[in-house]
Amino acid sequence: MTKGTFEVGDKTFLLNGKAFAVKAAELHYPRIPKEYWEHRIQTAKALGMNTICLYVFWNYHEPEEGKYDFSGQKDIAAFCKLAQKHDMYVIVRPGPYVCAEWEMGGLPWWLLKKKEIKLREQDPYFMERTRLFMNEVGKQLADLQITKGGNIIMVQVENEYGAFGTDKPYIAEIRDIVKGAGFTDIPLFQCDWNSNFENNVLDDLVWTINFGTGANIDGQFRRLQELRPNTPLMCSEFWSGWFDHWGAKHETRSAEALVSGMKEMLDRNISFSLYMTHGGTSFGHWGGANFPNFSPTCTSYDYDAPIGESGNITPKYYEVRNLLKNYLPEGATLPEIPDSIPTIAIPAFELTEIAPLFDNLPDAKESETVKPMEFFDQGWGSILYRTKLEMSREEQTLIITEAHDWTQVFLDGEKIATLSRLKGEGSVKLPPVKEGAQLDILVEAMGRMNFGKGIYDWKGITEKVEIQNKNTTRELKNWQVYNIPVDYEFTKGKRYKEYKKGENTAKQPAYYRGTFMLNKLGDTFINMMNWSKGMVWVNGYSIGRYWEIGPQQTLYMPGCWLKEGENEIIILDMASPSRPETEGLRKPVLDILRGNGAYAHRKLGENLNLTGETPVYTGAFKPDHGWQHIQFGKTVDTRFFCLEALSSHGGDGYAAIAELELSGEDGKPVSRQHWKVVYADSEELDDANNVASNVFDLQESTFWHTNYSKTDSKHPHQIIIDLGEDKKITGFSYLPRAEANKPGMIKDFNVYIKMTPFKLK
Incomplete structure (x- = not known):
C-alpha cells in the first residue's frame, strides 16, 4: 500500500503536502449489519464525502473485563479497510468515552461494580482499564495510519469533555495513552463546543468545534481564531438532525439549513464531519439515555440523516449531493448512488407459544438488602427482587429508592402498580396484606445515561425499599434476587407452551415465540403496535427495544439476518400484547406517540x-x-x-x-x-x-x-x-x-x- 502523510498546515490540512478539506461522513459500524458496511460506505462516497468518521465503542469490544472481541460484526479494522477500498479516509474517535446516545456513552457497565469509582477522571483503576483497552485498539488500527499505507488520518482524544468537567491533567493522560497505543504519526485532536473548548485544550492537539444546523458559523469559530489564527478550522460534528427519545416527538431538522451551513463551510475551506450521515440502529440493548432527567433514546438512530436508518436514500440526501458535486477535486465526478436494499412485506402472523416469565425464573441469589444489578454481576436486562411481608390490616406505602428504570410491583402474583423513572415515580399504596404475602418488584433496565455525570447510572433498585405506615418507616430485608439477562441463549432456553387465545389476561411479563416463512429476502420493519414494552430477537439477533408510547412503532429487521424458509421470532413483552401478532412492513413508523404525558410540564388548567x-x-x-x-x-x-x-x-x-x-x-x-x-x-x-x-x-x-x-x-x-x-x-x-x-x-x-x-x- 502507498504510504502518505496528513498534517496541519497554515489554515488548512495537508494531505500528501496539498491542501485538503475533510468532508467526513459519520457512520457507526455497530449500528450497521456487517453485511451492509460496504453499501453504506459506498452510499456516503456517492454523497460526495471523502472520509468516514467513527467512534470506537469500548463496551462493545470488552463486554466483560479483560475479554476483548474485535471479530465479525466488531471487526473495526475490516470496516476501515472497506473504506480504503473505496478511496475513503478515516477519522477514529476511540474515547474512552464517546457519548453517541450509546449505552453508558461507550463505557463498560462492569466499571460500576466498583462503587467508589471515578469515571472520566484520573482514578487509577479507570485509567488502567482505559490504557489496556486503548492498547487493544492500537493493535487493530495503528498500522492503518496513512503513514503506514493505511487510510486513518486523524485520531480524537476523549470527547466533548468540556460538557463534563475541567481537568487538563486527565486529558493529557488520555492523550499519552492514545499515543502509547501507537497513534503517533497523524494529528490528534479534541472536540468541544465553542462555549467551553478552552477549559481543557492542550497545546499539542488540534482544536475543533461541534455545532448544528442554523448556527452562526462565524460566531462558532471566532474565539478559536483569536487564539489560533493560523489553525485549520473544522466542525467535528455538524449535526444533520437529532435523536429520538421514548415518549417524545420524532426529531427532524431542515435540509435547507443543513445545506446552507455546509456550503458556507466549504466556501471558506472549513472541514467538517456530518453527524450523522447515516445513523442506523442501536440494536439489542445498546441505546443509551440522556441526562439530566433520565430520558432513554429509541432503538432507531435514524437521526433524520441524509441516509435513512435502513440505508435508504432520502430527499435530504439529494439536497446534500447536489451541493457536494460542486466541491470535488478537479476532473472528478460523483459515483453512482448504490441501489437501495430491497424491502419486503411479511403478512401478519401469530406467535403461537408463550413462556411466562415468573414460570421461567433462573436460580435465585440471596441478599439481605436490595442492591443494583451490577453487584449481582449483571449488565443488562431485568432484575426481580422478591421478599415476604408481615401482616398488616391497614393500607401502607411502599417506597422504592430508586428504581432504574421501569418497574412493576406484584403482590402474591397480582400486579398492583407500574412505576416509570421518566415520571419520577417511586411509591405504591399497598392494600392490607396477610402474613408472608409475597412482594415481587420487577425492574427493567433501559439504556444507561450516556451524558454528563449521568454515566454513574446503576440499574435495578439502587438504594433501598421501605414500608411506611402511620407510625413507622422500616426497610425491607431478606431478598431473593433473580437476574434476567438479554442474551439469546437465556431467552431461547425457556419452557414454551402453546398460547391459547385469551391467555395472560393478568398482563404478566412473558416470552412469546413464533415462526414465519419467507420465499424471498429483503429488509423489513417489524410492526410492534400490538405490543406493550420489551425486546425482540429474530433468528438469534436482538433487533432492539420497543415501547408502545412511541414515537418509534417498528423495529428495523435487516434482510441479511433473515433466511429463506422458516424464521424464528421471540418477543419478551413486559406487560402483555393486545394480541400476540405482528407483521413486516416495507417502511418504518417512527412518528406515532401514544398516551404519554411524561414530557409536559403544565397540568391542564394549571396557572x-x-x-x-x-x-x-x-x-x-x-x-x-x-x-x-x-x-x-x-x-x-x-x-x-x-x-x-x-x-x-x-x-x-x-x-x-x-x-x-x-x-x-x-x-x-x-x-x-x-x-x-x-x-x-x-x-x-x-x-x-x-x-x-x-x-x-x-x-x-x-x-x-x-x-x-x-x-x-x-x-x-x-x-x-x-x-x-x-x-x-x-x-x-x-x-x-x-x-x-x-x-x-x-x-x-x-x-x-x-x-x-x-x-x-
Missing part, C-alpha cells in the same frame, strides 16, 4: 400565581446569540428558580432558551444533576420537541420554545426549575437558541427565587 412575589432581579438581555451572564449583586438561598420572559427582541410573543446555568458563591455553575422543571406555561410538543427540560440538557442545539400556536404566543412566559437541593446562588447565565433571525429571543425578564414551591392554581 402560576406570582401575586405577592417580588423579583430578585429585573433586567433585559442583549440581542446576542452567545452566553449572557447576569449577576444579582448578592447571594440568595435558592431551591426554586423562576425565569419570567416579559418581551422579545423580535417583537413576537414567543420565548426560547437553549441553556440555563446558575452561578454559585464561587462564581462557577452549580450542578444541574437534580434539576427538574416543575412548570412551564407553554412548550412546543407537537410540531417540534421543544420541551422545557431542554434548558438544562447540556445540549446547546436543543431548546425550550413556547407553543407555536398564535393563541399561546403572548407574554409573559414562565419556567420554574426545582434544583432538587438547596443552593446559594449569585446569578445565572442564559443562552439563546443558536439560529439567527428566529423568534423567541428574550428581551425583558424577571427572576423570582424561593425556598418553597411557587403557587400553582
